[in-house]
Amino acid sequence: MGCHGGSRPHFVVEFPEVVVFDGSDHESDAAEELARQLEAREIEAPFVVASIHGEKLAAKVKGPRPPQRHLASSDQEAAAELGSRAKKAGADAVIAVGGGRCLDIGKLAAARAGLTLVAVPTQLSHDGICSPVAVVPDDGGKPESVGAIAPILVFVSLPTLVTAPVQSMTAGLGDLLANPLALRDWALAAQRGLEDVDQRAWDLSVDSFQAIEPDLDTDPGVSANEPGFYHRLVDALVLSGMAMICSGTSRPASGGEHEISHALDELHGGRAMHGAQVAFGCVVSVGLYGEDTDAFRGRLRRLQLPQHPTDLGLDREGLLEVLLHAPQTRPGRFTILEEADLDEPAAGALIRKIWPD
Ligand SMILES: [Zn+2]
Structure with missing residues (x-):
């Protein structure tokens, strides 16, 4: 399966293959399967970048030439250095095994x-x-x-995932809650003549949300014990990534709610995981679109996601700063926040309206 990149009509982007290992409860079996999957793709000199959490899964990666192993470091310079080392070592693929930061470095x-x-x-x-x-x-x-490349294969080990904290899984759900709102923001920008909507990317973002929608009113403690849930979650997250690959921008999965998360990072050093902050940002977008914020907050409460400024350790003043700063985090992106163009009194009134409590 592939799609044509929006900004480069003749450039075909291949979608990654997704393999979910759920054959046993042991991470070592998943590690064996990962090694088999790489072999099947004729990867001869894998260059492994793993975080501490990924070391077990990466342990059995092998190739005709000995694999190089590196612990994921943390900044752009270090990532470039790893890239150059991989090239010099004659590697034919980078295998990134770990959390979000590790994958980004990879x-x-x-x-x-x-x-x-x-x-x-x-x-x-x-x-x-x-x-x-x-x-x-x-x-x-x-x-x-920064622009990077999409993977050819996404390998997910169920025995590994079930040991991750529940908050990481609810953050994944939180990130997906943004999609319908990001699409409305995209349509708004298109209405203003600022951008074109890429229909294929739009549809993928819709598919992504629909894949996980049935799980959005289930207690996360219950979902965490159901293997089918992880299949749906990985499908939804991958589809969302594919939507971005298709359009060549984060548009189909990132609107005003992401600007709020960026503002939380910039002004308050980040108050929760990315997806949890995004979920909170969604409350603001839902309010600006004139929809039922109480119902949306109730859903976030059930999902154990932040739905009140105090859940992020913010008072009204702190949140006010976030709302006013958010549009500056993504200059050039028109969303419901730019449409509302909140000044201090308007932002204050919005906060009182959404959070009278
Ligand atoms: Zn996101």
């Missing part, structure tokens, strides 16, 4: 080295699993989104 390293990438997420906390964008700190430690 993506960037692979892009710098011109190598294919295999993504092996150890938690399902956001839709960056297969997106073509990496968020990696710059020299000053400030997270920056």
Whole structure:
């Protein structure tokens, strides 16, 4: 399956293959399966970038030439350095095994080295699993989104996922809650003549949300014990990434609610996992679209996601700053926040309306 990149009509982007290992309860069996999957793809000199959580899964990766193993480091320079090492070592693929940061480092390293990438997420906390964008700190430690490459294979080990904290899984759901709102924002920008909507990307984002919709009113403690849930969650996150690959931007999965999460990062150093902050940002978008914020907050409460400023350790003043700063985090992106163009009195009134409590 493939799609034509929106901005480059003659450039075909291949979608990654998704393999979910649920054959046993043992991570070592999943590690064997990962090694088999790489062999089947004739990867001869794998260059492994693993986080501590990914070491067990990566332990059995092998090739005709001995695999190189590296612990994932943390910034763009280090990622570029890994990429150059992979190239010098004659590697033919980067295998990134770990959490979001590790996958982003792997993506960037692979892009710098011109190598294919295999993504092996150890938690399902956001839709960056297969997106073509990496968020990696710059020299000053400030997270920056940089273009990277999408994986050819996403391998998910169920025995690994069930040991991840429930909050990482609910954060994944939180990131997906953004999709319908991001699409409305995209339509709004298109209505204003600012952007074109890519229909295939739009449909993928819709598919992504629909894949997980039946689980959005289930107690996460219950979902966490159901293998089918993880299949749906990984499908949804991968589809969301594919939507971004298709459009060549994060548009189909990122609107005003993501600007709020970015503002939380920039002003308050991040108050929760990305997807949890995004879920909170969705409340604001839902309010600005004039829809039922009480019902939406109730859903977030059931999913154990932040639905009140105090859940993020923010008072009204702190939240007010976030709302006013949010549009600056993504200059050039028109969303419901830019449409509302909140000044201080309007932002204050919105906060009182959504959170009278
Ligand atoms: Zn996101």
